[in-house]
Amino acid sequence: MKDKRILFVSSEVVPYLPETELSSTAFSSAKNAHSKGVQTRIFMPRYGVINERRHQLHEVIRLSGMNLVVNDLDMPLIIKVASIPKERMQVYFIDNEEYFKRKAVFSDEDDKLFSDNDERAIFFAKGVVETVKKLNWAPDIIHIHGWMASLLPLYLREFYKEEPLFTESKIVTSLYNSGFEGELNEDLAEKVRFDLDDSDKIATIETPNHINILKSAIENSDAIIHGSETIDEELASFIEDKEKPVLKYQAENLKESYLNFYTDILSV
Numbered sequence: 001m002k003d004k005r006i007l008f009v010s011s012e013v014v015p016y017l018p019e020t021e022l023s024s025t026a027f028s029s030a031k032n033a034h035s036k037g038v039q040t041r042i043f044m045p046r047y048g049v050i051n052e053r054r055h056q057l058h059e060v061i062r063l064s065g066m067n068l069v070v071n072d073l074d075m076p077l078i079i080k081v082a083s084i085p086k087e088r089m090q091v092y093f094i095d096n097e098e099y100f101k102r103k104a105v106f107s108d109e110d111d112k113l114f115s116d117n118d119e120r121a122i123f124f125a126k127g128v129v130e131t132v133k134k135l136n137w138a139p140d141i142i143h144i145h146g147w148m149a150s151l152l153p154l155y156l157r158e159f160y161k162e163e164p165l166f167t168e169s170k171i172v173t174s175l176y177n178s179g180f181e182g183e184l185n186e187d188l189a190e191k192v193r194f195d196l197d198d199s200d201k202i203a204t205i206e207t208p209n210h211i212n213i214l215k216s217a218i219e220n221s222d223a224i225i226h227g228s229e230t231i232d233e234e235l236a237s238f239i240e241d242k243e244k245p246v247l248k249y250q251a252e253n254l255k256e257s258y259l260n261f262y263t264d265i266l267s268v
Contacts, residue, residue: 002037011146046093153220
């Protein structure tokens with residue numbers, strides 16, 4: 001795997017958000033790959049709860065300044081970057097004041113999902129791709145963690161399918177037993193259809209709940225990792241039907257297991 005390129009895209013990453021199974025695994029999988037000579041880039045949203053001064057985030061002017069179209073609206077893209085202390089790993093933050101400048105991550109003070117979480121997910125997916133294009137950095141593997149990142153496989157396979165930077169990229173999605181109750185904005189599929197008007201893959205997210213968003217990620221990925229010891233039975237059955245390479249939950253020896261899995265995927 002030395003000198004290969006892996007793009008890690010996660011809803012959450014420590015130390016920028018509290019430690020959870022998802023945020024810790026996203027960080028540790030990137031850290032281990034980096035320690036083995038793999039070129040890594042980590043992307044996450046720049047939530048308003050992240051302390052920019054403490055974590056020394058700064059805007060990258062040469063990458064910022066473009067607008068992304070979400071549901072026929074131009075939304076400014078701001079790119080910030082920080083280095084994880086002691087690791088010499090760069091983390092890129094996708095930012096937009098309207099979508100991310102709020103003192104919460106996914107829900108308001110009443111624990112109600114933000115009504116624009118659907119647009120935030122679309123913006124994040126397109127923001128990651130457009131930033132990687134500006135970096136002119138072609139990843140061998142793109143590893144997805146968390147539902148906020150789960151529209152990225154769909155966009156890569158459909159909206160960006162002619163983009164040469166990603167034609168050889170393999171997409172891996174990790175599944176966790178954390179998610180959200182209820183549904184995102186009922187217009188999610190229609191907003192995605194604005195970009196992918198003729199794609200039959202949008203049907204998967206017509207009912208925009210947590211399971212269906214992950215199903216969309218699964219059907220547009222090359223391989224799946226069980227990031228939690230148990231995952232939803234409906235998702236487990238869905239994976240079996242797709243007959244994709246699967247790495248079961250790794251309670252021990254996670255480091256070598258992930259690297260070996262990446263190698264296997266690239267050899268297919």
